[in-house]
Amino acid sequence: MTQELTITRPDDWHIHLRDGDALARTVPDAARQFARTIVMPNLVPPVMNAEQALAYRDRITAQIPAGRQFEPLMVLYLTDNTSAADISAARAAGVVAGKLYPAGATTNSDSGVTDLAHLYPALEAMQREGMHLLIHGEVTDSGIDIFDREKTFLERSLAKVVNDFPELNIVLEHITTRDAAEFVLAAPANVAATITAHHLLYNRNHMLAGGIRPHYYCLPILKRQSHQQALMAAATSGNPKFFLGTDSAPHAKSKKEAACGCAGSYTAYSAIELYTEAFDAAGALDKLEGFASHFGADFYGLSRNQDTITLVRQPWEMPSSLAYLDEKIVPLCAGETLNWQVKDSV
Ligand SMILES: NC(=O)N[C@@H](CC(=O)O)C(=O)O
Numbered sequence: 001m002t003q004e005l006t007i008t009r010p011d012d013w014h015i016h017l018r019d020g021d022a023l024a025r026t027v028p029d030a031a032r033q034f035a036r037t038i039v040m041p042n043l044v045p046p047v048m049n050a051e052q053a054l055a056y057r058d059r060i061t062a063q064i065p066a067g068r069q070f071e072p073l074m075v076l077y078l079t080d081n082t083s084a085a086d087i088s089a090a091r092a093a094g095v096v097a098g099k100l101y102p103a104g105a106t107t108n109s110d111s112g113v114t115d116l117a118h119l120y121p122a123l124e125a126m127q128r129e130g131m132h133l134l135i136h137g138e139v140t141d142s143g144i145d146i147f148d149r150e151k152t153f154l155e156r157s158l159a160k161v162v163n164d165f166p167e168l169n170i171v172l173e174h175i176t177t178r179d180a181a182e183f184v185l186a187a188p189a190n191v192a193a194t195i196t197a198h199h200l201l202y203n204r205n206h207m208l209a210g211g212i213r214p215h216y217y218c219l220p221i222l223k224r225q226s227h228q229q230a231l232m233a234a235a236t237s238g239n240p241k242f243f244l245g246t247d248s249a250p251h252a253k254s255k256k257e258a259a260c261g262c263a264g265s266y267t268a269y270s271a272i273e274l275y276t277e278a279f280d281a282a283g284a285l286d287k288l289e290g291f292a293s294h295f296g297a298d299f300y301g302l303s304r305n306q307d308t309i310t311l312v313r314q315p316w317e318m319p320s321s322l323a324y325l326d327e328k329i330v331p332l333c334a335g336e337t338l339n340w341q342v343k344d345s346v
């Protein structure tokens with residue numbers, strides 16, 4: 001049995017750090033493991049131009065613990081009104097990607113795109129400037145069952161975007177279905193996907209059987225076990241189209257444990273340990289480094305990290321809650337025993 005595993009330091013290609021006082025929790029948690037993170041722009045109000053992205057980046061970097069190397073990579077929130085000029089200005093400011101939220105699909109997506117046709121000038125500019133397109137891939141049609149919204153998005157929208165922008169680098173974020181994994185596999189090399197730790201470890205039974213467990217509630221929602229298995233197969237396949245994106249999405253305890261709870265699971269506290277747990281269970285620890293530390297950087301055209309982290313098999317208990325804003329947040333796997341731990345990480 002492997003007792004210790006040293007890998008290139010990983011990056012997180014999809015994270016929600018939030019803003020203001022939340023950054024004191026989220027930035028140190030992420031920086032403990034990751035060298036770089038792709039920072040989601042769904043703030044209130046969203047990060048819609050270069051100036052806002054730069055100001056947000058400064059608020060994040062102010063929270064990096066002394067002595068840590070951590071680079072937030074900024075993302076523009078795309079709206080119906082995002083212009084080619086907005087894209088050029090963002091690119092010039094170092095923004096690496098634009099994020100497509102179909103309006104109403106998820107947390108803070110009200111300003112998102114109502115019709116893809118509105119986005120075509122921005123997508124043309126992104127393709128020209130070499131800026132990546134990141135997608136929350138779900139339809140918002142209330143007539144479509146929530147468990148089918150990702151699959152329907154592939155058919156109704158993604159196929160057309162991939163076809164119309166052959167030079168645009170596209171990341172289908174936080175995939176949750178066999179259909180999405182197959183779509184990405186069949187697509188050209190400019191289409192990739194991130195996979196979360198929770199979609200590898202869990203399926204909808206964990207959320208709904210024997211009681212409703214709100215901390216597993218995230219979007220796109222957990223699917224049936226056969227989809228979980230397909231995601232595990234994709235993540236451990238060694239195919240560089242699939243890489244790590246935690247989608248760690250903090251919501252305070254009272255907002256999760258509520259009659260109408262928020263969508264999002266907080267995994268940043270121990271994300272790499274959760275992924276290691278999943279890869280270990282699949283007997284695929286040798287595939288973790290590519291997925292967590294190489295393929296994302298390669299897809300973004302960035303150099304791989306030079307330093308390493310070491311994971312040790314040493315059981316520990318996830319705290320039942322953590323300080324967050326002026327209350328608490330419940331990390332995924334609260335109170336449970338995890339087998340893997342990052343060595344010397346504090
Ligand atoms: N994943 C989630 O359930 N929630 C995310 C938004 C998102 O990534 O869709 C959030 O910002 O809370």
Ligand SMILES: [Zn+2]
Nearest residue numbers: 106136219220
């Ligand atoms: Zn999303």
Ligand SMILES: [Zn+2]
Nearest residue numbers: 016040247249
């Ligand atoms: Zn997200």
